Amino acid sequence: MRWLFCLVLSILGIVFLALLYHIVGSGRAEPHLKLKATCKHGNLTGICKSKNLCQSNLTSFILEPCNEGDPSLVCCPLEEMAPPNRLVLTESLRPKRTPGEKANEMCMMYAKTAHKNSFGKKKITYIDAEPLIVGYGGKNAKEKEFPHMVRIGDFDSNLLEVIWVCGGSIVSPQFILSAAHCPVTKDNGYAMFGTIHTNDSPDNHTVQISEIYIHPHYNAEENNHDIALFKLATLLKSSEIPICLDTGISVFNSMRVTATGFGIDKEQKVKDVLQKIELNIVDQGVCATQFKQSIKNGELSFPEHSVCAYHENRDTCQGDSGGPLQVRHRWLPGMYIQIAITSIGVNCSLNVNLPGVYTKVSPYIGWIEDIVWPA
Numbered sequence: 001m002r003w004l005f006c007l008v009l010s011i012l013g014i015v016f017l018a019l020l021y022h023i024v025g026s027g028r029a030e031p032h033l034k035l036k037a038t039c040k041h042g043n044l045t046g047i048c049k050s051k052n053l054c055q056s057n058l059t060s061f062i063l064e065p066c067n068e069g070d071p072s073l074v075c076c077p078l079e080e081m082a083p084p085n086r087l088v089l090t091e092s093l094r095p096k097r098t099p100g101e102k103a104n105e106m107c108m109m110y111a112k113t114a115h116k117n118s119f120g121k122k123k124i125t126y127i128d129a130e131p132l133i134v135g136y137g138g139k140n141a142k143e144k145e146f147p148h149m150v151r152i153g154d155f156d157s158n159l160l161e162v163i164w165v166c167g168g169s170i171v172s173p174q175f176i177l178s179a180a181h182c183p184v185t186k187d188n189g190y191a192m193f194g195t196i197h198t199n200d201s202p203d204n205h206t207v208q209i210s211e212i213y214i215h216p217h218y219n220a221e222e223n224n225h226d227i228a229l230f231k232l233a234t235l236l237k238s239s240e241i242p243i244c245l246d247t248g249i250s251v252f253n254s255m256r257v258t259a260t261g262f263g264i265d266k267e268q269k270v271k272d273v274l275q276k277i278e279l280n281i282v283d284q285g286v287c288a289t290q291f292k293q294s295i296k297n298g299e300l301s302f303p304e305h306s307v308c309a310y311h312e313n314r315d316t317c318q319g320d321s322g323g324p325l326q327v328r329h330r331w332l333p334g335m336y337i338q339i340a341i342t343s344i345g346v347n348c349s350l351n352v353n354l355p356g357v358y359t360k361v362s363p364y365i366g367w368i369e370d371i372v373w374p375a
Helices: 002-026 101-119 284-294 362-372
Strands: 038-041 044-050 065-067 070-077 149-156 161-172 175-178 189-193 205-214 228-232 256-261 275-282 306-310 324-328 336-344 356-360
Touching: 101 362, 149 175, 161 189, 161 336, 161 362, 175 336, 175 362, 189 228, 228 362, 256 336, 275 284, 284 306, 306 336, 356 362
Parallel strands: none
Antiparallel strands: 038 044, 044 070, 065 070, 149 161, 149 189, 161 175, 175 228, 189 205, 205 228, 256 275, 256 324, 275 306, 306 356, 324 336, 336 356
C-alpha cells in the first residue's frame, strides 16, 4: 500500500507544480488579447500592437507579449504611442494636487515680474493695450502688446532655413503652449520670440526646441485633444513674459476674445506684422451643428473640449494654428489669460459663415501643470 500512497502523492505534486506554473506565467502576459486591446504593462496602461510599431521614446521598456507564445504582439505602454521625437505624459505619472492652483500662482508671479520690468530700470516688456480697432480682418499688433506670442517653425535641410508654420504662447521660461497638429519635430524645431515682425528684426531671437509633449489622447483623425507643449533648449530671459492660463473662468456666448497670429490673410499672404482680431464666442451646440453640416465629406470631426469663435469677415487662418485665443486679465494690467488654442477651421470663414474651432485650455490645466511645473 505504501507504493500506492507514494504514487498518489507524486501525482498531486505534479498537478500542484502545473497550477503554480500557470499562475506565475499568467502574470507575464494577458491571454487571448487582440490587436488594439487594452493591456497592463507594470503600473502603466498600454495597447496591444505590433512590436515593430512600438517606439521607445521615454525610456527602455522590456516589452511583454499580449499573449503567451506570440511575441509579435506586445503590450505597448501609452508613453510609446507618441509619434517619433514627441513625448506624452499619462495620468498615472501625475502628482496629486488641485488642478489650476500652480497655474494661478505662476500667473501672479509673472505679473509681478512684468510690472517690475515696466517701471524699473529694465526695458518695458508690455503695454496696457488700447481697445482693439474693429475693422475688416486683422489689424497690426503693437510692440510688446502680446509679449507672450511666439512663432514656431521647422528647419528645412533642403532650403537651409526655418519654415515658420505655427504660433504659440509662452507659459513659462522654458515651455511654449501650442497645437498638437503643428508639424514640428524636436530635432529641427525652433521658436522665435521678442518681436511682432515676420522679417528680420533686431528685437527677435530664436531658441531651439528640445522636447515636444503631445496630449496622450490626441487623435489627429478626429481632431480631439489638439494640444501640445514645446520645451525649449534654453531658458528665456525675464523680459519674455508668459501668458496666464485659464483655470476655469466663465466663457459665455457673445463674449469678446482676441486671437493673434502670424498666419496668412484673405489674399493668402503673410503680413509683415503680427495680426490681432476680435472675435465673439459662439454657442457650442450651434457651432457643432453648423460644423457637421458644412463638413459633408467627413474629412473633419468636431472635437470635444473645444470652444468656437466667429465674427463676420474675420478668422484665424493657415499658419495661426497653435496661437492663443485670449482675454485681458481683469485685475493684472498688461496680462492676458489664454482660454483656448487655435485648432481647426474651414476656408478661414471668409466664404462660409462658419466659426473657427479652438482647443479649450481649462480641461487640460492639470496636464499642463504637471509637465511645466512638475514639483
